[in-house]
Amino acid sequence: MGQGMAAIFVVIIIIYFVILILGRKGNKKES
Amino acid sequence: MSFLLDGLLATTWKQLIMYGVGALLIYLAISKKLEPSLLLPMGFGAILVNLPYSGAITQMMTGIGEVEGILDWLFSVGIHAAEAMPLLLFIGIGAMIDFGPLLVNPKLILFGAAAQWGIFATISVATLLGFNLVDAASIGIIGAADGPTSILVAQVLGSQYMGPIAIAAYSYMALVPIIQPFAIKLVTTKKERMIRMTYNPRNVSKRAKILFPIIVTIVAGYVAPASVSLVGLLMFGNLIRECTVLDSLSETAQTAMVNLITLLLGITIASTMKAEGFVTVQTLMIMGLGLLAFVFDSIGGVLFAKLLNLFTKNKVNPMVGAAGISAFPMSARVIQRMGQEADPQNHLLMHAVGANVAGQIASVIAGGVILGLVPGLL
Numbered sequence: 001m002g003q004g005m006a007a008i009f010v011v012i013i014i015i016y017f018v019i020l021i022l023g024r025k026g027n028k029k030e031s
Numbered sequence: 032m033s034f035l036l037d038g039l040l041a042t043t044w045k046q047l048i049m050y051g052v053g054a055l056l057i058y059l060a061i062s063k064k065l066e067p068s069l070l071l072p073m074g075f076g077a078i079l080v081n082l083p084y085s086g087a088i089t090q091m092m093t094g095i096g097e098v099e100g101i102l103d104w105l106f107s108v109g110i111h112a113a114e115a116m117p118l119l120l121f122i123g124i125g126a127m128i129d130f131g132p133l134l135v136n137p138k139l140i141l142f143g144a145a146a147q148w149g150i151f152a153t154i155s156v157a158t159l160l161g162f163n164l165v166d167a168a169s170i171g172i173i174g175a176a177d178g179p180t181s182i183l184v185a186q187v188l189g190s191q192y193m194g195p196i197a198i199a200a201y202s203y204m205a206l207v208p209i210i211q212p213f214a215i216k217l218v219t220t221k222k223e224r225m226i227r228m229t230y231n232p233r234n235v236s237k238r239a240k241i242l243f244p245i246i247v248t249i250v251a252g253y254v255a256p257a258s259v260s261l262v263g264l265l266m267f268g269n270l271i272r273e274c275t276v277l278d279s280l281s282e283t284a285q286t287a288m289v290n291l292i293t294l295l296l297g298i299t300i301a302s303t304m305k306a307e308g309f310v311t312v313q314t315l316m317i318m319g320l321g322l323l324a325f326v327f328d329s330i331g332g333v334l335f336a337k338l339l340n341l342f343t344k345n346k347v348n349p350m351v352g353a354a355g356i357s358a359f360p361m362s363a364r365v366i367q368r369m370g371q372e373a374d375p376q377n378h379l380l381m382h383a384v385g386a387n388v389a390g391q392i393a394s395v396i397a398g399g400v401i402l403g404l405v406p407g408l409l
Contacts (some may be wrong), residue, residue: 012143023135023137
């Protein structure tokens with residue numbers, strides 16, 4: 001159970017940072 | 032003339048029960064409008080495959096040999112061969128989803144992960160109840176709240192319970208408006224349900240929306256390669272939507288393609304609902320475990336939101352965590368309604384939608400993780 005949840009969280013946290021970076025680049029472009 | 036009575040005489044009590052199950056599914060689909068596009072074909076199919084000597088499924092005929100039935104053929108090429116039907120459905124689902132609310136508030140994606148807890152908790156319970164790991168994992172994935180993922184995982188792992196798993200997944204998805212309020216109220220106070228969240232709408236650039244599906248596919252492909260067919264086709268559909276130069280393809284994927292596959296998927300799944308394998312105690316246990324998976328999912332999401340609130344200044348309404356399941360958009364609507372029940376001025380819809388689309392991504396990743404982990408444990 002722990003291994004499965006850990007794997008999901010790893011992928012999701014990477015995607016979280018991807019979204020943060022995409023959002024920041026989008027903001028920079030707008031300003 | 033005795034051949035006219037052969038069918039009648041060959042009818043078993045288990046087949047009669049399956050006619051009842053078929054009738055019940057058709058009733059729920061038409062009268063209660065519970066996922067009619069899936070439950071109605073499955074209900075009719077349950078009757079079709081359980082008629083004695085049904086030509087819809089493969090039969091051994093005296094003097095002719097094996098005669099392949101259309102439903103077994105559809106199952107063989109549409110699901111068994113490469114899981115084509117559930118996978119192609121994901122292109123349409125991807126084309127339907129706007130990840131905008133998630134891109135505006137990235138934190139919401141964490142709820143998608145937390146709300147998959149029901150899958151793993153249910154796998155543990157199913158194992159304790161005596162199911163082997165393959166069947167337990169296939170049952171647990173009902174908690175992905177995502178019918179095509181459940182079908183795909185059950186098929187790839189070779190579970191013998193695909194019929195009941197598909198019925199449980201689709202039935203409980205339709206029952207989210209009943210299951211989630213019950214589960215959420217178990218672990219929240221009214222004060223918590225009243226927490227307001229501010230929504231700052233901002234435009235997400237077209238470039239971000241185009242890059243998102245591509246990068247997610249690459250990330251998922253490297254970290255959980257088994258998930259790449261699921262994630263990849265979901266994101267492919269989304270890329271078609273967001274690129275804005277393939278509007279007619281996006282429209283076709285969202286409507287004609289989804290309708291065509293859905294039309295065939297339900298009745299194809301019914302080919303697994305043969306009485307001998309379906310009328311068992313295990314089927315009842317699977318229905319119970321599926322319900323448990325949905326309850327655990329909701330509780331997992333809520334508790335994670337509460338945990339997050341311990342460390343953050345801007346508090347999250349814990350109910351938004353429960354929207355991290357894949358049942359879109361029902362779950363988001365349930366959270367909005369419950370928020371307004373607690374405080375009529377509370378508008379949680381956009382936050383819940385963000386968590387809900389995160390659940391779409393997390394559920395297919397969870398499916399891939401299960402496919403990656405379970406074979407190694409056998």
